[in-house]
Every structure is written in C-alpha cells, then in structure tokens.
Amino acid sequence: MAKPKKTPRPKAETPKGFRDYFGAEVTQRAEMLRKIAAVYHRYGFDALESSGVETVEALGKFLPDVDRPNEGVFAWQEDADSDKPGEWLALRYDLTAPLARVYAQHQNDLPKPYRRYAMGPVWRNEKPGPGRFRQFYQCDADTVGSGSVAADAEICAMLADCLEEVGIERGDYIVRVNNRKVLNGVMEVAGLAGDDKEAERGIVLRAIDKLDRLGPEGVRALLGEGRKDESGDFTGGAGLGEEQAEMVINFIEAGSVVARPGTGQIITKGFAPFVYAGPLSSSAVATINKLRKLVEGSNIGKQGVDELEEIATLLAAQGYGPDRIVIDPSVVRGLGYYTGPVFEAELTFEIKDEKGRTRNFGSVAGGGRYDDLVKRFTGQEVPATGVSIGVDRLLAALDAKGRLDKSADGPVVVTVMDKNRMADYQKMVADLRKKKIRAEVYLGNPKNFGNQLKYADKRGSAVAIIQGADEHEKGVVQIKDLILGAKIAENATHEEWKDLTNQYEVPRDQMVAKVLEILALYR
Structure with a gap:
C-alpha cells in the first residue's frame, strides 16, 4: 500500500507586490x-x-469593460459556483x-x-x-x-x-x-476639439506629462511626428x-x-x-x-x-x-x-x-x-x-532627508536574575509604565544573562535594569545605558574604556528618575 503523500508545507513568503512593515x-x-x-x-x-470592500458596480469608473471585471483591482464574485452567482466585489x-x-x-x-x-x-x-x-x-x-x-x-x-x-x-x-x-x-x-480628435488629445496629454523628463524639445517631437529615444525605440507623435x-x-x-x-x-x-x-x-x-x-x-x-x-x-x-x-x-x-x-x-x-x-x-x-x-x-x-x-x-x-525620528524607542528591559522574584520585576515595569515609560520584563529563558542583553539590543532598547540577589538585599538596582555602552565599545580605547561607565547603581526608589534622565539624552 502506497504511503499517503504528505501535505506540502506552505512557503513563508510575502505575496508578490506586497510587503510587511515592522x-x-x-x-x-x-x-x-x-x-x-x-x-x-x-x-x-x-x-x-x-x-x-465595494461592489464592482460602485468602482466601475476605474475598471475596464471586460467580461471578468477584476483587471486593475482584486475582485471576486459571491457564490460564483452556485446556480445564482452573487455580486462582484472588490477591494x-x-x-x-x-x-x-x-x-x-x-x-x-x-x-x-x-x-x-x-x-x-x-x-x-x-x-x-x-x-x-x-x-x-x-x-x-x-x-x-x-x-x-x-x-x-x-x-x-x-x-x-x-x-x-x-x-x-x-x-x-x-x-x-x-x-x-x-x-x-x-x-x-x-x-x-471634438470626438474625432480624441486620440490626438490623448497623445498631447501624455507628451505634456513628460516635460520634466524630456524637456520642451522632447515634448515638441511627440506633438509632431514622434520621437526616437537613446535606445533607438520610436514613439509615435500626435501629428x-x-x-x-x-x-x-x-x-x-x-x-x-x-x-x-x-x-x-x-x-x-x-x-x-x-x-x-x-x-x-x-x-x-x-x-x-x-x-x-x-x-x-x-x-x-x-x-x-x-x-x-x-x-x-x-x-x-x-x-x-x-x-x-x-x-x-x-x-x-x-x-x-x-x-x-x-x-x-x-x-x-x-x-x-x-x-x-x-x-x-x-x-x-x-x-x-x-x-x-x-x-x-x-x-x-x-x-x-x-x-x-x-x-x-x-x-x-x-x-x-534624514528627518524621520529614529530616536531610541525600544522598551526599557527589566532583566530576570531570579525567576522566583518575578513579582518584584513586574512591580518595576509597573512603576515605569505609570510614568509613561515603555517597559517590559524579559519573558524568555533567563538562564543565560547575555541573551537577555542581546534581546534588549535587538529591541532597540536604550536601558536595561538589573537586580540580582545582592542588589535586592541592598535595596538598589543596576541601570545600564545600552546606547552609551555601544558607543564606548565601538570608539573607546582600552584605557579610556576603564575610565568610562554606562552602568549606574541607584536606590530602588530612584530607579524611575534615573531612567527618565537617561532617556532624555536620546529623545
């Protein structure tokens, strides 16, 4: 007995002519x-x-007169296979x-x-x-x-x-x-003027529309007998x-x-x-x-x-x-x-x-x-x-023109050093959100701390917050300026790097104020 064919997996690709936005x-x-x-x-x-969605009848001014009225639009017919097909609809x-x-x-x-x-x-x-x-x-x-x-x-x-x-x-x-x-x-x-000159008027309109590209002489040629472009192709004129x-x-x-x-x-x-x-x-x-x-x-x-x-x-x-x-x-x-x-x-x-x-x-x-x-x-x-x-x-x-606002807009990431203290970390993001600061707790596997910082980098985060057992015992948090850290790593020499810092220890009750201070530098 032949094995049943496996259903092929769909391709994970955007349809042609469309794109995803992130x-x-x-x-x-x-x-x-x-x-x-x-x-x-x-x-x-x-x-x-x-x-x-509109009826094709409502969009009729934009559609050519063809048997299947979906040229130029995405259209379908309701109940197309039934005895009484419905209306044509279109996006x-x-x-x-x-x-x-x-x-x-x-x-x-x-x-x-x-x-x-x-x-x-x-x-x-x-x-x-x-x-x-x-x-x-x-x-x-x-x-x-x-x-x-x-x-x-x-x-x-x-x-x-x-x-x-x-x-x-x-x-x-x-x-x-x-x-x-x-x-x-x-x-x-x-x-x-007149119906008998409609074709000539159409050519004149298209010629005028090419003024920026062809200049007056190119338009003049299209108004006359026609124009040959650099490749040798000839376009007929209005005569x-x-x-x-x-x-x-x-x-x-x-x-x-x-x-x-x-x-x-x-x-x-x-x-x-x-x-x-x-x-x-x-x-x-x-x-x-x-x-x-x-x-x-x-x-x-x-x-x-x-x-x-x-x-x-x-x-x-x-x-x-x-x-x-x-x-x-x-x-x-x-x-x-x-x-x-x-x-x-x-x-x-x-x-x-x-x-x-x-x-x-x-x-x-x-x-x-x-x-x-x-x-x-x-x-x-x-x-x-x-x-x-x-x-x-x-x-x-x-x-x-470089005028899009590309300032750091990623969330402040509160890292997880102890899974049993998730309530403390959630309280931190709640305090940040109350001040209209975009923030989240890292919800992946916290076992590898480096992966948490890589996640924050990928999110475009400006700040990461760290509180392990020692910080919790002392009532402080570590606040890491990720943007400054990246600049130090990229530009500073080893000697300069030792004298620079992008990580600050602050009392827990001053956490929000320090985060606001850092974010203000990049907005």
Missing part, C-alpha cells in the same frame, strides 16, 4: 497620519472610515470612489457641503516594481457639494500646511496648480502642425515656475525674477496674462483662466505666495478624470536613485475637481474637489 515603520506612519489628520481636522474636515482601488458611494447613499443625512477626510490602505492589482506595491496607504480630504473655487484654493493651502506639519521644510516643496478647462480651451483654439505644437508648448511654458532646491528661492523660466505686486506676485500675473492670450476665442478656456486667477488671489490673501503654491500649466495629472482645477505637490530636493544618479524626488500628492463622480449614482451633477497624499512616498522623502 516596529518603527508602523510607528512612523501612524505618527505621520496623526499629524496630517490634525491639519485636516483644523480645517474643519470630519473623519470617515468606509468599507475596504477598494482608492478612497474617492467609496466617498462618492457614501455621499450618494447618505446624502439626506449629511451636511452640505460635506467635508471629509479618510486614511487607510488601498489595493491595486497592477504589476509591482521598485517602490511600487499592490497595497499602500492614502490620506485623502474632499469637499463634496461646493462648486466654489474657494474649496479648491483651500485644498491647496491645506496641502502645503500638511507637508510642513510632517517635516517638509519650505523651499523643499512646491504645490502646482492648473485647470482642465484651460487645457480644453487651448485644445479648442488649436483645432483639437500636430507646427503652429498647433507651438501653441501647446507656449501653454505648458506659460507658468514655468520652480523652486530652487533647498533654498526656498524661486526661479522662473522665461520671466525676470518676480517681486510681489499687489495681491498677486508678478509671476502669477504674467502666467495668467499669457494664458488669457492663448485661449482667446474659447469660452471654456476663459472660464478656466478666471478660476486660476481667483484661486491665486484667495491664496495670496491667506499668505500663500509662489514660494509654496504656483500656477503651472504643465500639470496634467488625470486630466481625463478631473473637470476643473488640478493640483500636485512636488518635492524639489535631490536624491540619489538606486543606480547612484541624482534625481529630484518628485510628486507626493495630488488632486483636483471632479464634478461627475457622484452623478453615476444620483443622475445629478454634484461638484466635488479633493486631494490624496501618498504617505509611503512622504515617509521615504523624510527618510532621504
């Missing part, structure tokens, strides 16, 4: 979310926690589609306009890559039910405040603002005439205002260095005037420029000048989705990529006005505007 990473993200939430709350937004793709469903479902009970913020993981069934995961955190704030561009201006101001609140210094970021209506006006004047292409180039260069990395200074392409002139900076005035000329004859274009001017005026009145927020027509994020103003926050400082090349860090947040999303549920247009902050990107940026 200790400090989780703590740092939680702290960032807390700071951003505080800004959102200060601006009057209320928290919303919606379901992580949420972002936090905006659930908001549209929530607003449509509860609109009679919600204040109008409804201002909410939401934070949490989202899931995308896309090909993973370096730094690109299938699960990541978003941090959104939206105003639903207001058509005023004051709502868009407020989002921009709030975005700038959030970046500074989490530790991005002024001069290291810029919030760029554009308007879908202005681009529509330019397209109209250039003869690219625009010279005059049409020039109009698009003039549009994206109308407000080319950038921050000088790390200085807080602003430099402009095509304009003299600006000075403040009345409520608006001269750079904003110059950009607006140039855009007005480009969209002459287009009503939608004029409306878009008027909205940009109003946003700039509202921001200037609150003290948000072009050192933080600028009008930049080269911003084209999701312009097929947005219906009005769009904005993007870019970090302007330089980093080294995985190949050692110098690069700007790039975008960490974006959003805009989307007046058609709720209409899918209600049949009526409901104006809305919002922003989404990429928390993981922001954490990576702060880490690259």
Whole structure:
C-alpha cells in the first residue's frame, strides 16, 4: 500500500507586490497620519472610515469593460459556483470612489457641503516594481457639494500646511496648480476639439506629462511626428502642425515656475525674477496674462483662466505666495478624470536613485475637481474637489532627508536574575509604565544573562535594569545605558574604556528618575 503523500508545507513568503512593515515603520506612519489628520481636522474636515470592500458596480469608473471585471483591482464574485452567482466585489482601488458611494447613499443625512477626510490602505492589482506595491496607504480630504473655487484654493493651502506639519521644510516643496478647462480651451483654439480628435488629445496629454523628463524639445517631437529615444525605440507623435505644437508648448511654458532646491528661492523660466505686486506676485500675473492670450476665442478656456486667477488671489490673501503654491500649466495629472482645477505637490530636493544618479524626488500628492463622480449614482451633477497624499512616498522623502525620528524607542528591559522574584520585576515595569515609560520584563529563558542583553539590543532598547540577589538585599538596582555602552565599545580605547561607565547603581526608589534622565539624552 502506497504511503499517503504528505501535505506540502506552505512557503513563508510575502505575496508578490506586497510587503510587511515592522516596529518603527508602523510607528512612523501612524505618527505621520496623526499629524496630517490634525491639519485636516483644523480645517474643519470630519473623519470617515468606509468599507475596504465595494461592489464592482460602485468602482466601475476605474475598471475596464471586460467580461471578468477584476483587471486593475482584486475582485471576486459571491457564490460564483452556485446556480445564482452573487455580486462582484472588490477591494477598494482608492478612497474617492467609496466617498462618492457614501455621499450618494447618505446624502439626506449629511451636511452640505460635506467635508471629509479618510486614511487607510488601498489595493491595486497592477504589476509591482521598485517602490511600487499592490497595497499602500492614502490620506485623502474632499469637499463634496461646493462648486466654489474657494474649496479648491483651500485644498491647496491645506496641502502645503500638511507637508510642513510632517517635516517638509519650505523651499523643499512646491504645490502646482492648473485647470482642465484651460487645457480644453487651448485644445479648442488649436483645432483639437471634438470626438474625432480624441486620440490626438490623448497623445498631447501624455507628451505634456513628460516635460520634466524630456524637456520642451522632447515634448515638441511627440506633438509632431514622434520621437526616437537613446535606445533607438520610436514613439509615435500626435501629428500636430507646427503652429498647433507651438501653441501647446507656449501653454505648458506659460507658468514655468520652480523652486530652487533647498533654498526656498524661486526661479522662473522665461520671466525676470518676480517681486510681489499687489495681491498677486508678478509671476502669477504674467502666467495668467499669457494664458488669457492663448485661449482667446474659447469660452471654456476663459472660464478656466478666471478660476486660476481667483484661486491665486484667495491664496495670496491667506499668505500663500509662489514660494509654496504656483500656477503651472504643465500639470496634467488625470486630466481625463478631473473637470476643473488640478493640483500636485512636488518635492524639489535631490536624491540619489538606486543606480547612484541624482534625481529630484518628485510628486507626493495630488488632486483636483471632479464634478461627475457622484452623478453615476444620483443622475445629478454634484461638484466635488479633493486631494490624496501618498504617505509611503512622504515617509521615504523624510527618510532621504534624514528627518524621520529614529530616536531610541525600544522598551526599557527589566532583566530576570531570579525567576522566583518575578513579582518584584513586574512591580518595576509597573512603576515605569505609570510614568509613561515603555517597559517590559524579559519573558524568555533567563538562564543565560547575555541573551537577555542581546534581546534588549535587538529591541532597540536604550536601558536595561538589573537586580540580582545582592542588589535586592541592598535595596538598589543596576541601570545600564545600552546606547552609551555601544558607543564606548565601538570608539573607546582600552584605557579610556576603564575610565568610562554606562552602568549606574541607584536606590530602588530612584530607579524611575534615573531612567527618565537617561532617556532624555536620546529623545
């Protein structure tokens, strides 16, 4: 009789495109979310926690029209093998589609306009890559039910405040603002309006989006016949005439205002260095005037420029000048989705990529006005505007600048010298915890004392507490400064080491005070 096959053991590995987060990473993200939430709350937004699972019908705007609607999302069908299969469900793709469903479902009970913020993981069934995961955190704030561009201006101001609140210094970021209506006006004047020009418009949008990487001449090539890259690969262009292409180039260069990395200074392409002139900076005035000329004859274009001017005026009145927020027509994020103003926050400082090349860090947040999303549920247009902050990107940026708090956060470890005195050790950690000190008793096998100190090192502990029989008899404890001890071991000579100490004997009733004194050195 053949032996039954053993059930193979599952592989202990993270699914492709996902990752695990430990200790400090989780703590740092939680702290960032807390700071951003505080800004959102200060601006009057209320928290919303919606379901992580939505019907595919509710997420339909983001899904392609295929027989199995799980492309781009993680989806499944309820009771798929039964005679009466149920609905298709999916993990949420972002936090905006659930908001549209929530607003449509509860609109009679919600204040109008409804201002909410939401934070949490989202899931995308896309090909993973370096730094690109299938699960990541978003941090959104939206105003639903207001058509005023004051709502868009407020989002921009709030975005700038959030970046500074989490530790991005002024001069290291810029919030760029554009308007879908202005681009529509330019397209109209250039003869690219109408359904028959949809393909050309798509190529134009993608070309504009590559301005930072390819420069104006590279974009110009893509607006024309096409472009061959360094490897010899050819990308077909939009086939625009010279005059049409020039109009698009003039549009994206109308407000080319950038921050000088790390200085807080602003430099402009095509304009003299600006000075403040009345409520608006001269750079904003110059950009607006140039855009007005480009969209002459287009009503939608004029409306878009008027909205940009109003946003700039509202921001200037609150003290948000072009050192933080600028009008930049080269911003084209999701312009097929947005219906009005769009904005993007870019970090302007330089980093080294995985190949050692110098690069700007790039975008960490974006959003805009989307007046058609709720209409899918209600049949009526409901104006809305919002922003989404990429928390993981922001954490990576702060880490690259050395601004993440990496101070010792491991627990104070009370070692166990006598298993029969566990109650004494538990009383020690209780006294520490009463003073808000993170502390624990070593709960492994206490037989090898060296292993207890190795455990404390692995936990990132700054302090270990020792009380054997002799110390207990004398009513004292030994307090070991592990961080100082590591520095002594690494840097001191043998002679210096004899004169240095990282271990202190103190009376038991002074234990908490001494621990607080040591921890204060590393926080």
